[in-house]
Amino acid sequence: MKVLIDNGHGENTPGKRSPDGRLREWTYSREIADMVVAGLRKKGIDAERIVKEDSDIPLSERCRRANAIYKETGKKAILVSIHCNAAGSGTSWVNAHGWSVFVSNNASASSKKLAACLCEEAESLKLQVRRPAPKQPYWQQNLAICRDTNCPAVLTENFFQDNKDDVEFLLSPQGKDVVARIHIEGITKYLGL
Numbered sequence: 524m525k526v527l528i529d530n531g532h533g534e535n536t537p538g539k540r541s542p543d544g545r546l547r548e549w550t551y552s553r554e555i556a557d558m559v560v561a562g563l564r565k566k567g568i569d570a571e572r573i574v575k576e577d578s579d580i581p582l583s584e585r586c587r588r589a590n591a592i593y594k595e596t597g598k599k600a601i602l603v604s605i606h607c608n609a610a611g612s613g614t615s616w617v618n619a620h621g622w623s624v625f626v627s628n629n630a631s632a633s634s635k636k637l638a639a640c641l642c643e644e645a646e647s648l649k650l651q652v653r654r655p656a657p658k659q660p661y662w663q664q665n666l667a668i669c670r671d672t673n674c675p676a677v678l679t680e681n682f683f684q685d686n687k688d689d690v691e692f693l694l695s696p697q698g699k700d701v702v703a704r705i706h707i708e709g710i711t712k713y714l715g716l
């Protein structure tokens with residue numbers, strides 16, 4: 524099984540940063556993506572980033588890459604897209620906070636299971652998880668990276684880049700470790716390893 528990690532956005536994406544400019548989503552998601560790939564490989568799990576460029580690669584191209592690998596591997600790939608949430612326009616701090624996971628409206632049972640595994644891991648780490656309903660661990664949205672990929676696919680929104688406490692946590696060494704761990708352990712659980 525190959526784990527594909529998609530890191531959101533690029534250095535040329537406007538906005539997508541904390542109001543104080545300390546966190547930029549494109550660099551942060553790449554840093555976490557590298558930690559996740561390294562952590563999975565350490566466990567003997569094949570993993571790679573599908574966006575190695577620093578620029579914002581269009582969603583259509585990212586889906587094309589994922590689908591090509593899914594085909595090459597004989598349908599043995601899954602995808603996790605890593606992001607940080609935002610509730611405002613990026614100019615001021617907001618109250619919204621916490622971690623959440625998304626699947627597309629046309630999500631397969633496998634995508635939903637992968638999302639549930641990640642959510643379970645986040646909750647076992649005592650993190651505040653945002654759920655649409657108490658019994659539903661994931662949100663469903665019309666997300667191209669999940670909708671247009673053939674493999675099981677989820678998107679994580681790792682806390683809010685415009686919440687002051689979340690940004691402090693995200694930028695701390697402990698916070699980075701925890702965010703990476705949600706993915707590493709959640710994916711491991713999904714794979715049944």
Ligand SMILES: [Zn+2]
Binds near residue numbers: 531532548606607
């Ligand atoms: Zn994003």
